[in-house]
Amino acid sequence: MFSNPIVLTVLTTTLLVALLVAVVIITMFASNKRNVQQEMKITQLQLDYEKGQREVQEQVMTAVARELHDNIGQRLTFMNMQLQQQKAVSLAAAGSLLPVSNMMIETIEEVRVLGRSLNSDQIAKNGLVYTIEKEVERLRQLNKYTVHWEYDKEPELNKDQKVIVFRIFQ
Amino acid sequence: MGVFVCIFAGKVFNLATGGYYFRSLPLPYKLVLFLTAAALLFECYGYYLGVHLHKGNSWLFNIYILVDAWVLGVAAIYLMNVSKKYLFFAALAAHTIIWCVNVCMGSIYTFANFGLVSDFILLTAMYLTVLISNSVFKKSSILSQPVFWLSATIIFCSACAIPYFGLHHYLISNAPALASKLISINMFLDIIRYPLVAISFILLGRQKQAVLKVA
Numbered sequence: 001m002f003s004n005p006i007v008l009t010v011l012t013t014t015l016l017v018a019l020l021v022a023v024v025i026i027t028m029f030a031s032n033k034r035n036v037q038q039e040m041k042i043t044q045l046q047l048d049y050e051k052g053q054r055e056v057q058e059q060v061m062t063a064v065a066r067e068l069h070d071n072i073g074q075r076l077t078f079m080n081m082q083l084q085q086q087k088a089v090s091l092a093a094a095g096s097l098l099p100v101s102n103m104m105i106e107t108i109e110e111v112r113v114l115g116r117s118l119n120s121d122q123i124a125k126n127g128l129v130y131t132i133e134k135e136v137e138r139l140r141q142l143n144k145y146t147v148h149w150e151y152d153k154e155p156e157l158n159k160d161q162k163v164i165v166f167r168i169f170q
Numbered sequence: 171m172g173v174f175v176c177i178f179a180g181k182v183f184n185l186a187t188g189g190y191y192f193r194s195l196p197l198p199y200k201l202v203l204f205l206t207a208a209a210l211l212f213e214c215y216g217y218y219l220g221v222h223l224h225k226g227n228s229w230l231f232n233i234y235i236l237v238d239a240w241v242l243g244v245a246a247i248y249l250m251n252v253s254k255k256y257l258f259f260a261a262l263a264a265h266t267i268i269w270c271v272n273v274c275m276g277s278i279y280t281f282a283n284f285g286l287v288s289d290f291i292l293l294t295a296m297y298l299t300v301l302i303s304n305s306v307f308k309k310s311s312i313l314s315q316p317v318f319w320l321s322a323t324i325i326f327c328s329a330c331a332i333p334y335f336g337l338h339h340y341l342i343s344n345a346p347a348l349a350s351k352l353i354s355i356n357m358f359l360d361i362i363r364y365p366l367v368a369i370s371f372i373l374l375g376r377q378k379q380a381v382l383k384v385a
Contacts, residue, residue, distance in 0.1 A: 006337065006345060010352055013333035021329050024298070025322050032305060032312040039309045 058120050058163060065119035073111050080104045113138050117170070120163045127154050128162045132169055173357045174217070180364035181210045187368040191375030198245035199374060202320065205241045206364060209234070228281040232273060235282060239265050239289040242324065246296040249317060251303040258296055265292050283338040290328040290335070297321040297328075316370035316377075323366040327359040 083101045087094040113134065116122045123131045129151050136149045157165065188195065188203035195203065212234045216227040243262045247255050269285035276282070301321040305312050312318045334355050341349035 004345070004348060006341065007348055007352065010333050010337055010341075010355075014330050014355055017329045017333060018326070021326050025301075025325070028301060028306050029312050032308070035307060036309060036311055 054160075054164070057167075061118040062120060065115040065117075068111050068115035068118070073108065073115065076104065076108045076111060080108060110138075120159075120166070123162050123166050124159045128157065128165060129154050131166060135166075135170065173354075173361070177213075177357065177360045177364075178210075180361055181206055181213075184364035184368040184371070185210070187371045187375075191371050191378075194375040194378035195371060196248075196374070198248040199316070199320070199371065201241050201245040201248075202367060203371070205238065206367070208237055208241070212237075226279050229278045232269075232278055232282045232285070235286050235289050236266065236269055239269075239292060242293055243296060246293070246300050249304060249321075250296070250300045252299060258299075261292055261295075265289060281338065283335050286335050287332055290332050293328045294325050294332075297324045301325065314373065316373040319370040319373065320367055323363055327363045331356055331359055 080101065083097055083104060087097050087101065117131070117135050117138065126134075132151075133149065136147050139145055139147050155162075155165075184206045185203070188199070188206065192200070192203070212230055216230045219225045219227040219230065240262060243258065243265075247258050250258075265285075265288050268288040269282055272282040272285040273280075298321075300317060305315050305318045305321070308315060334352055338349070341352065
Protein backbone atom coordinates (compact mmCIF):
# COMPACT_ATOMS: atom_id res chain seq x y z
CA MET A 1 0.00 0.00 0.00
CA PHE A 2 2.80 2.45 0.94
CA SER A 3 4.64 1.84 -2.36
CA ASN A 4 1.72 3.40 -4.23
CA PRO A 5 2.63 7.02 -5.17
CA ILE A 6 -0.96 8.25 -4.59
CA VAL A 7 -1.06 6.83 -1.09
CA LEU A 8 2.38 8.27 -0.36
CA THR A 9 1.29 11.67 -1.68
CA VAL A 10 -1.89 11.73 0.41
CA LEU A 11 -0.18 10.47 3.56
CA THR A 12 2.85 12.77 3.21
CA THR A 13 0.68 15.81 2.53
CA THR A 14 -1.62 14.97 5.46
CA LEU A 15 1.36 14.51 7.77
CA LEU A 16 2.92 17.77 6.57
CA VAL A 17 -0.35 19.64 7.13
CA ALA A 18 -0.70 18.06 10.58
CA LEU A 19 2.88 19.06 11.38
CA LEU A 20 2.27 22.61 10.16
CA VAL A 21 -0.88 22.91 12.27
CA ALA A 22 0.99 21.47 15.27
CA VAL A 23 3.81 24.01 14.80
CA VAL A 24 1.29 26.87 14.57
CA ILE A 25 -0.52 25.71 17.72
CA ILE A 26 2.74 25.17 19.63
CA THR A 27 3.95 28.64 18.60
CA MET A 28 0.69 30.15 19.87
CA PHE A 29 0.97 28.12 23.06
CA ALA A 30 4.53 29.43 23.63
CA SER A 31 3.50 32.99 22.81
CA ASN A 32 0.57 32.80 25.24
CA LYS A 33 2.83 31.34 27.94
CA ARG A 34 5.26 34.24 27.47
CA ASN A 35 2.37 36.72 27.69
CA VAL A 36 1.06 35.13 30.88
CA GLN A 37 4.54 35.20 32.46
CA GLN A 38 5.00 38.84 31.46
CA GLU A 39 1.59 39.70 32.88
CA MET A 40 2.50 37.96 36.14
CA LYS A 41 5.75 39.92 36.33
CA ILE A 42 3.88 43.21 35.79
CA THR A 43 1.33 42.28 38.49
CA GLN A 44 4.15 41.38 40.89
CA LEU A 45 5.89 44.71 40.16
CA GLN A 46 2.64 46.57 40.77
CA LEU A 47 2.14 44.74 44.07
CA ASP A 48 5.71 45.51 45.15
CA TYR A 49 5.24 49.16 44.19
CA GLU A 50 1.99 49.42 46.14
CA LYS A 51 3.58 47.70 49.13
CA GLY A 52 6.51 50.13 49.02
CA GLN A 53 4.11 53.06 48.75
CA ARG A 54 2.17 51.80 51.78
CA GLU A 55 5.36 51.35 53.79
CA VAL A 56 6.53 54.89 53.00
CA GLN A 57 3.08 56.22 53.90
CA GLU A 58 3.17 54.35 57.22
CA GLN A 59 6.66 55.63 57.97
CA VAL A 60 5.57 59.22 57.31
CA MET A 61 2.47 58.78 59.46
CA THR A 62 4.51 57.21 62.28
CA ALA A 63 6.98 60.12 62.09
CA VAL A 64 4.15 62.66 62.22
CA ALA A 65 2.57 60.76 65.15
CA ARG A 66 5.91 60.72 67.00
CA GLU A 67 6.38 64.41 66.31
CA LEU A 68 2.87 65.13 67.61
CA HIS A 69 3.51 63.14 70.77
CA ASP A 70 7.14 64.09 71.51
CA ASN A 71 7.23 67.69 70.35
CA ILE A 72 3.82 69.32 70.07
CA GLY A 73 2.34 67.30 72.94
CA GLN A 74 5.25 68.20 75.21
CA ARG A 75 5.00 71.88 74.29
CA LEU A 76 1.27 71.92 74.97
CA THR A 77 1.82 70.20 78.32
CA PHE A 78 4.47 72.77 79.17
CA MET A 79 2.07 75.62 78.19
CA ASN A 80 -0.64 74.05 80.36
CA MET A 81 1.73 73.89 83.30
CA GLN A 82 2.54 77.59 82.81
CA LEU A 83 -1.17 78.37 82.77
CA GLN A 84 -1.73 76.41 85.98
CA GLN A 85 1.17 78.32 87.53
CA GLN A 86 -0.34 81.68 86.43
CA LYS A 87 -3.68 80.63 87.87
CA ALA A 88 -1.99 79.84 91.20
CA VAL A 89 0.03 83.11 91.25
CA SER A 90 -2.81 85.48 90.31
CA LEU A 91 -6.19 84.54 91.69
CA ALA A 92 -7.78 87.46 89.81
CA ALA A 93 -6.69 86.05 86.46
CA ALA A 94 -7.67 82.49 87.44
CA GLY A 95 -11.31 82.97 86.33
CA SER A 96 -10.40 84.28 82.90
CA LEU A 97 -7.69 81.62 82.44
CA LEU A 98 -9.99 78.72 83.27
CA PRO A 99 -11.60 78.32 79.80
CA VAL A 100 -8.15 78.61 78.17
CA SER A 101 -6.83 75.95 80.53
CA ASN A 102 -9.77 73.66 79.78
CA MET A 103 -9.27 74.20 76.05
CA MET A 104 -5.59 73.39 76.47
CA ILE A 105 -6.37 70.10 78.26
CA GLU A 106 -8.81 69.14 75.48
CA THR A 107 -6.24 70.02 72.81
CA ILE A 108 -3.58 67.90 74.53
CA GLU A 109 -6.00 64.95 74.63
CA GLU A 110 -6.97 65.40 70.97
CA VAL A 111 -3.34 65.61 69.88
CA ARG A 112 -2.62 62.42 71.81
CA VAL A 113 -5.57 60.58 70.20
CA LEU A 114 -4.61 61.85 66.75
CA GLY A 115 -1.02 60.75 67.29
CA ARG A 116 -2.22 57.30 68.29
CA SER A 117 -4.49 57.01 65.24
CA LEU A 118 -1.62 57.87 62.91
CA ASN A 119 0.78 55.41 64.49
CA SER A 120 0.28 51.91 63.03
CA ASP A 121 2.26 50.35 65.91
CA GLN A 122 -0.78 51.09 68.07
CA ILE A 123 -2.86 48.76 65.89
CA ALA A 124 -0.45 45.88 66.50
CA LYS A 125 -0.25 46.73 70.19
CA ASN A 126 -3.92 47.37 71.02
CA GLY A 127 -5.66 45.44 68.27
CA LEU A 128 -7.76 46.56 65.30
CA VAL A 129 -11.11 46.66 67.10
CA TYR A 130 -9.78 48.79 69.97
CA THR A 131 -8.04 51.21 67.57
CA ILE A 132 -11.14 51.60 65.40
CA GLU A 133 -13.24 52.10 68.54
CA LYS A 134 -10.96 54.92 69.67
CA GLU A 135 -11.17 56.46 66.20
CA VAL A 136 -14.97 56.19 66.31
CA GLU A 137 -14.96 57.94 69.68
CA ARG A 138 -12.79 60.70 68.25
CA LEU A 139 -15.17 61.11 65.30
CA ARG A 140 -18.20 61.20 67.60
CA GLN A 141 -16.57 63.92 69.68
CA LEU A 142 -16.32 66.08 66.57
CA ASN A 143 -20.17 66.12 66.51
CA LYS A 144 -20.05 66.24 62.72
CA TYR A 145 -20.89 62.66 61.86
CA THR A 146 -23.22 59.96 63.12
CA VAL A 147 -21.17 56.80 63.38
CA HIS A 148 -22.77 53.40 63.80
CA TRP A 149 -20.13 50.97 65.05
CA GLU A 150 -20.68 47.28 65.68
CA TYR A 151 -18.07 44.58 66.11
CA ASP A 152 -17.88 40.91 66.83
CA LYS A 153 -14.32 39.95 67.75
CA GLU A 154 -10.75 40.76 66.80
CA PRO A 155 -10.28 39.60 63.18
CA GLU A 156 -7.51 37.11 62.45
CA LEU A 157 -5.34 39.31 60.23
CA ASN A 158 -1.63 40.00 60.14
CA LYS A 159 -0.22 43.43 61.01
CA ASP A 160 -0.12 44.70 57.40
CA GLN A 161 -3.69 43.60 56.73
CA LYS A 162 -4.88 45.27 59.95
CA VAL A 163 -3.13 48.51 58.97
CA ILE A 164 -4.76 48.40 55.50
CA VAL A 165 -8.22 47.81 57.04
CA PHE A 166 -7.66 50.65 59.49
CA ARG A 167 -6.49 53.04 56.76
CA ILE A 168 -9.52 52.14 54.63
CA PHE A 169 -11.72 52.85 57.66
CA GLN A 170 -9.97 56.19 58.15
CA MET B 171 -17.90 -1.24 12.57
CA GLY B 172 -15.76 -0.51 15.63
CA VAL B 173 -14.64 2.80 14.12
CA PHE B 174 -18.25 3.86 13.56
CA VAL B 175 -19.06 3.00 17.17
CA CYS B 176 -16.11 5.18 18.31
CA ILE B 177 -17.29 8.10 16.14
CA PHE B 178 -20.85 7.63 17.41
CA ALA B 179 -19.64 7.48 21.03
CA GLY B 180 -17.58 10.66 20.52
CA LYS B 181 -20.61 12.51 19.21
CA VAL B 182 -22.84 11.23 22.01
CA PHE B 183 -20.21 12.29 24.57
CA ASN B 184 -20.07 15.73 22.93
CA LEU B 185 -23.87 16.03 23.01
CA ALA B 186 -24.05 14.82 26.62
CA THR B 187 -21.47 17.33 27.90
CA GLY B 188 -22.97 20.10 25.78
CA GLY B 189 -26.45 19.27 27.08
CA TYR B 190 -25.24 19.10 30.69
CA TYR B 191 -23.57 22.53 30.50
CA PHE B 192 -26.09 23.97 28.00
CA ARG B 193 -27.00 26.97 30.16
CA SER B 194 -23.34 27.96 30.49
CA LEU B 195 -22.70 27.88 26.75
CA PRO B 196 -22.57 31.14 24.77
CA LEU B 197 -24.33 31.24 21.39
CA PRO B 198 -21.34 30.13 19.21
CA TYR B 199 -20.87 27.00 21.34
CA LYS B 200 -24.60 26.29 21.17
CA LEU B 201 -24.26 26.43 17.38
CA VAL B 202 -21.39 23.93 17.53
CA LEU B 203 -23.54 21.68 19.72
CA PHE B 204 -26.39 21.99 17.25
CA LEU B 205 -23.99 20.98 14.46
CA THR B 206 -22.97 17.85 16.39
CA ALA B 207 -26.64 16.90 16.72
CA ALA B 208 -27.13 17.58 12.99
CA ALA B 209 -24.01 15.53 12.13
CA LEU B 210 -25.32 12.62 14.19
CA LEU B 211 -28.70 12.75 12.44
CA PHE B 212 -27.16 13.08 8.96
CA GLU B 213 -24.72 10.22 9.59
CA CYS B 214 -27.35 7.90 11.06
CA TYR B 215 -29.70 8.56 8.17
CA GLY B 216 -26.80 8.25 5.68
CA TYR B 217 -25.81 4.94 7.27
CA TYR B 218 -29.42 3.74 7.07
CA LEU B 219 -29.68 4.76 3.41
CA GLY B 220 -26.34 3.25 2.40
CA VAL B 221 -26.18 0.06 4.47
CA HIS B 222 -29.82 -0.94 4.91
CA LEU B 223 -31.54 0.45 1.81
CA HIS B 224 -28.44 0.22 -0.44
CA LYS B 225 -29.21 3.65 -1.86
CA GLY B 226 -26.83 6.52 -2.60
CA ASN B 227 -26.36 8.91 0.30
CA SER B 228 -23.99 11.45 -1.26
CA TRP B 229 -26.79 14.00 -1.65
CA LEU B 230 -27.27 13.95 2.11
CA PHE B 231 -23.59 14.66 2.79
CA ASN B 232 -23.58 17.35 0.08
CA ILE B 233 -26.30 19.18 2.03
CA TYR B 234 -24.33 18.61 5.26
CA ILE B 235 -21.29 20.38 3.71
CA LEU B 236 -23.32 23.59 3.44
CA VAL B 237 -24.81 23.24 6.93
CA ASP B 238 -21.32 22.58 8.36
CA ALA B 239 -19.77 25.61 6.64
CA TRP B 240 -22.51 28.06 7.63
CA VAL B 241 -23.00 26.90 11.22
CA LEU B 242 -19.28 26.70 12.06
CA GLY B 243 -18.63 29.85 9.99
CA VAL B 244 -21.24 31.92 11.84
CA ALA B 245 -19.94 30.56 15.18
CA ALA B 246 -16.40 31.63 14.17
CA ILE B 247 -17.62 35.10 13.19
CA TYR B 248 -19.26 35.43 16.63
CA LEU B 249 -16.06 34.32 18.35
CA MET B 250 -13.47 36.40 16.48
CA ASN B 251 -12.33 39.82 17.70
CA VAL B 252 -11.75 41.48 14.34
CA SER B 253 -13.29 44.55 12.78
CA LYS B 254 -13.95 43.45 9.17
CA LYS B 255 -16.27 40.53 9.86
CA TYR B 256 -18.18 41.11 6.60
CA LEU B 257 -15.15 39.70 4.75
CA PHE B 258 -15.81 36.33 6.37
CA PHE B 259 -19.48 36.49 5.40
CA ALA B 260 -18.30 37.16 1.84
CA ALA B 261 -15.99 34.13 2.10
CA LEU B 262 -18.95 31.99 3.26
CA ALA B 263 -20.97 33.22 0.28
CA ALA B 264 -18.02 32.40 -2.03
CA HIS B 265 -17.89 28.91 -0.55
CA THR B 266 -21.60 28.48 -1.25
CA ILE B 267 -21.00 29.47 -4.89
CA ILE B 268 -18.12 26.94 -5.16
CA TRP B 269 -20.42 24.29 -3.70
CA CYS B 270 -23.19 25.17 -6.17
CA VAL B 271 -20.76 25.03 -9.13
CA ASN B 272 -19.39 21.70 -7.90
CA VAL B 273 -22.90 20.26 -7.53
CA CYS B 274 -24.07 21.68 -10.89
CA MET B 275 -21.02 20.31 -12.71
CA GLY B 276 -21.78 16.83 -11.44
CA SER B 277 -25.10 16.27 -9.76
CA ILE B 278 -26.51 16.41 -6.24
CA TYR B 279 -26.03 12.59 -6.12
CA THR B 280 -22.27 12.93 -6.68
CA PHE B 281 -20.15 13.78 -3.65
CA ALA B 282 -19.08 17.48 -3.93
CA ASN B 283 -15.50 16.98 -2.75
CA PHE B 284 -14.29 20.40 -3.94
CA GLY B 285 -17.13 22.01 -2.04
CA LEU B 286 -15.93 20.11 1.04
CA VAL B 287 -12.28 21.09 0.45
CA SER B 288 -13.28 24.76 0.13
CA ASP B 289 -15.29 24.32 3.36
CA PHE B 290 -12.21 22.95 5.14
CA ILE B 291 -9.93 25.71 3.79
CA LEU B 292 -12.42 28.38 4.86
CA LEU B 293 -12.91 26.89 8.35
CA THR B 294 -9.13 26.53 8.83
CA ALA B 295 -8.63 30.21 7.95
CA MET B 296 -11.55 31.40 10.09
CA TYR B 297 -10.62 29.42 13.20
CA LEU B 298 -6.96 30.44 12.85
CA THR B 299 -8.22 34.04 13.01
CA VAL B 300 -10.35 33.14 16.04
CA LEU B 301 -7.38 31.49 17.74
CA ILE B 302 -5.01 34.38 17.07
CA SER B 303 -7.52 37.12 17.96
CA ASN B 304 -8.76 35.40 21.13
CA SER B 305 -6.34 33.04 22.79
CA VAL B 306 -2.79 34.22 22.26
CA PHE B 307 -3.06 37.64 23.88
CA LYS B 308 -5.28 36.61 26.79
CA LYS B 309 -3.92 36.75 30.31
CA SER B 310 -5.01 33.22 31.21
CA SER B 311 -3.26 30.00 30.19
CA ILE B 312 -4.18 28.87 26.67
CA LEU B 313 -5.11 25.35 27.85
CA SER B 314 -7.78 26.74 30.16
CA GLN B 315 -9.48 28.66 27.34
CA PRO B 316 -12.51 26.95 25.74
CA VAL B 317 -11.96 28.85 22.50
CA PHE B 318 -8.49 27.28 22.17
CA TRP B 319 -9.83 23.71 22.31
CA LEU B 320 -12.63 24.47 19.87
CA SER B 321 -10.44 26.35 17.37
CA ALA B 322 -7.42 24.02 17.57
CA THR B 323 -9.64 20.97 17.04
CA ILE B 324 -11.45 22.45 14.05
CA ILE B 325 -8.17 23.69 12.51
CA PHE B 326 -6.47 20.32 12.99
CA CYS B 327 -9.38 18.21 11.73
CA SER B 328 -10.19 20.47 8.77
CA ALA B 329 -6.61 21.01 7.59
CA CYS B 330 -5.64 17.34 7.84
CA ALA B 331 -8.66 16.21 5.81
CA ILE B 332 -7.88 18.54 2.87
CA PRO B 333 -5.28 16.28 1.10
CA TYR B 334 -7.53 13.20 1.12
CA PHE B 335 -10.73 14.94 0.03
CA GLY B 336 -8.80 16.89 -2.63
CA LEU B 337 -8.02 13.56 -4.33
CA HIS B 338 -11.28 11.83 -3.37
CA HIS B 339 -12.82 11.64 -6.87
CA TYR B 340 -9.55 10.59 -8.44
CA LEU B 341 -9.11 7.82 -5.87
CA ILE B 342 -12.73 6.60 -6.15
CA SER B 343 -12.53 6.33 -9.96
CA ASN B 344 -8.94 4.99 -10.24
CA ALA B 345 -8.20 3.12 -7.03
CA PRO B 346 -11.36 2.49 -4.98
CA ALA B 347 -9.56 -0.01 -2.76
CA LEU B 348 -7.02 2.63 -1.78
CA ALA B 349 -9.78 5.18 -1.25
CA SER B 350 -11.50 2.91 1.25
CA LYS B 351 -8.18 2.49 3.11
CA LEU B 352 -7.29 6.19 3.07
CA ILE B 353 -10.73 7.18 4.39
CA SER B 354 -9.37 5.96 7.74
CA ILE B 355 -7.57 9.35 7.97
CA ASN B 356 -10.96 11.06 8.00
CA MET B 357 -12.34 8.50 10.45
CA PHE B 358 -9.44 9.05 12.84
CA LEU B 359 -10.07 12.82 12.66
CA ASP B 360 -13.78 12.26 13.30
CA ILE B 361 -12.99 10.11 16.35
CA ILE B 362 -10.83 12.80 18.01
CA ARG B 363 -12.84 15.84 16.88
CA TYR B 364 -15.99 15.58 18.99
CA PRO B 365 -14.43 14.63 22.38
CA LEU B 366 -11.89 17.46 21.99
CA VAL B 367 -14.67 19.98 21.29
CA ALA B 368 -16.47 18.60 24.36
CA ILE B 369 -13.48 19.76 26.47
CA SER B 370 -14.39 23.36 25.59
CA PHE B 371 -17.97 22.73 26.83
CA ILE B 372 -16.63 21.31 30.11
CA LEU B 373 -14.27 24.27 30.57
CA LEU B 374 -17.09 26.75 29.91
CA GLY B 375 -19.37 24.98 32.36
CA ARG B 376 -16.73 24.88 35.08
CA GLN B 377 -15.83 28.54 34.55
CA LYS B 378 -19.49 29.51 34.91
CA GLN B 379 -19.80 27.40 38.08
CA ALA B 380 -16.67 29.04 39.51
CA VAL B 381 -18.09 32.52 38.78
CA LEU B 382 -21.40 31.57 40.45
CA LYS B 383 -19.54 30.22 43.50
CA VAL B 384 -17.60 33.49 43.89
CA ALA B 385 -20.82 35.51 43.47
